[in-house]
Amino acid sequence: MGVRERIAKRAAQELADGMIVNLGIGIPSLIPNFLGNRRILFQAENGVLGIGKSPAKGEEDANLCNAAGYPVTVVSGASYFDSATAFAMIRKGLIDVTVLGGLQVSEQGDLANWMVPGKRVPGVGGGMELAQKTKKVIVVMSHVNKDGEPKIVPTCSLPLTARRCVDLIITDRAVIEVTNEGLLLTEVMAPHDVADVVFHTAAPLRMAGTLKRIE
Amino acid sequence: MIRNEYGKIISIEQAVSYITDGCSLMVGGFGGVGSPPALLQAIFEKGVGQLTLICNDTAFPHIGVGPLVSQGRVKKAIVSHIGSNPIAGQRLHDGTLEVEFCPQGVLVERIRAGGAGLGGILVDIGVDYEWLANGKQVVEVNGKRFLLELPLIADISLVYAKKADPFGNLIYDKSARNTNPLVAMAGTMTIAEVEEIVPLGELDPEAIVTPGVFVNYIVQSSGVNWKWIWE
Numbered sequence: 001m002g003v004r005e006r007i008a009k010r011a012a013q014e015l016a017d018g019m020i021v022n023l024g025i026g027i028p029s030l031i032p033n034f035l036g037n038r039r040i041l042f043q044a045e046n047g048v049l050g051i052g053k054s055p056a057k058g059e060e061d062a063n064l065c066n067a068a069g070y071p072v073t074v075v076s077g078a079s080y081f082d083s084a085t086a087f088a089m090i091r092k093g094l095i096d097v098t099v100l101g102g103l104q105v106s107e108q109g110d111l112a113n114w115m116v117p118g119k120r121v122p123g124v125g126g127g128m129e130l131a132q133k134t135k136k137v138i139v140v141m142s143h144v145n146k147d148g149e150p151k152i153v154p155t156c157s158l159p160l161t162a163r164r165c166v167d168l169i170i171t172d173r174a175v176i177e178v179t180n181e182g183l184l185l186t187e188v189m190a191p192h193d194v195a196d197v198v199f200h201t202a203a204p205l206r207m208a209g210t211l212k213r214i215e
Numbered sequence: 216m217i218r219n220e221y222g223k224i225i226s227i228e229q230a231v232s233y234i235t236d237g238c239s240l241m242v243g244g245f246g247g248v249g250s251p252p253a254l255l256q257a258i259f260e261k262g263v264g265q266l267t268l269i270c271n272d273t274a275f276p277h278i279g280v281g282p283l284v285s286q287g288r289v290k291k292a293i294v295s296h297i298g299s300n301p302i303a304g305q306r307l308h309d310g311t312l313e314v315e316f317c318p319q320g321v322l323v324e325r326i327r328a329g330g331a332g333l334g335g336i337l338v339d340i341g342v343d344y345e346w347l348a349n350g351k352q353v354v355e356v357n358g359k360r361f362l363l364e365l366p367l368i369a370d371i372s373l374v375y376a377k378k379a380d381p382f383g384n385l386i387y388d389k390s391a392r393n394t395n396p397l398v399a400m401a402g403t404m405t406i407a408e409v410e411e412i413v414p415l416g417e418l419d420p421e422a423i424v425t426p427g428v429f430v431n432y433i434v435q436s437s438g439v440n441w442k443w444i445w446e
Contacts, residue, residue: 046245047390063389
């Protein structure tokens with residue numbers, strides 16, 4: 001299993017039967033592969049609640065896609081609606097969990113995930129509403145950036161998506177909870193060890209009483 | 216033969232005659248899904264430029280509104296993201312495209328406000344972020360701070376629907392609905408490209424998503440003329 005799949009598999013453990021969940025693009029889109037028989041209603045900003053498996057090749061319907069523009073199917077109980085209704089669900093706080101990518105997460109749970117000034121300005125899409133309004137925000141990302149610099153930092157230097165919104169960070173090296181007392185390291189992903197995680201995290205980490213190791 | 220009893224069913228050529236240099240164009244669709252292919256192609260071929268485009272996103276370089284953006288026909292885009300169209304990114308970078316970014320849910324609600332005759336909406340998304348709040352009025356209601364976001368309307372709204380009757384009542388197809396019902400309301404003139412035109416009375420009034428009163432003209436689609444990214 002590749003590292004992206006391992007992150008997705010760990011994130012999938014956070015989703016429980018009956019939840020309403022919105023998945024971002026990239027690693028989050030791999031999560032449905034690791035849910036077993038749990039019944040989860042996936043929501044997409046374009047206007048679908050109840051997204052199912054990807055269609056078989058040749059059975060795609062161009063008018064049934066997720067927010068990234070890729071074909072999907074729907075499960076029993078699904079509904080279609082316009083995008084204003086999709087964001088009504090989001091702003092009203094009806095989404096239980098969202099799993100988003102991240103460029104930086106701060107010690108307080110601030111999230112920056114939409115632009116690198118002067119380099120890449122893709123626009124924020126629906127990320128601000130999801131980050132600010134979802135009951136539980138999980139960020140999945142690599143622990144360090146392409147230059148090897150920590151992405152978990154005391155204060156975000158990149159423009160923010162939302163303040164104090166992140167509840168859980170899952171990376172290729174660790175699982176970290178954002179608490180009122182700061183960041184709490186709860187799990188370490190093999191082959192990395194605690195010292196390695198601490199070294200590559202710019203914000204202070206507290207250690208959980210029992211530290212789990214993910215093989 | 217469908218009776219054109221409201222005179223709303225027109226040719227693509229006539230529809231495109233309403234779209235001129237410098238006009239504001241609001242287009243339904245989300246990553247190109249649910250965007251009107253024949254109208255967009257005809258606008259592109261007509262060669263109009265200096266457009267102000269209001270759309271969820273700039274789609275992909277060869278899909279939906281993408282070619283209008285890629286080929287420099289758009290002066291200003293009001294969108295939630297340009298991430299799927301790298302050429303839009305280059306144009307933003309080299310100064311040939313102005314982009315007003317708006318969070319997706321705020322954008323679609325501004326469009327709804329425009330179509331619903333409202334004077335503005337109060338949103339608490341990104342109130343404290345300079346790039347977003349820049350110059351906007353902050354309104355305090357019961358101790359909570361909101362940004363006053365202004366409605367969006369356009370000279371011409373273009374939407375894509377599955378079926379229309381001659382009055383312009385519309386129903387959509389699955390996730391191709393997306394921003395279309397909102398965009399349909401917010402045009403000074405709204406033109407719907409539809410997969411099928413059915414006789415008056417054939418659409419169940421309970422199932423109609425966009426009442427025909429919002430729709431000025433209807434054109435017959437011949438389907439998507441681009442290759443999807445997943446094909």
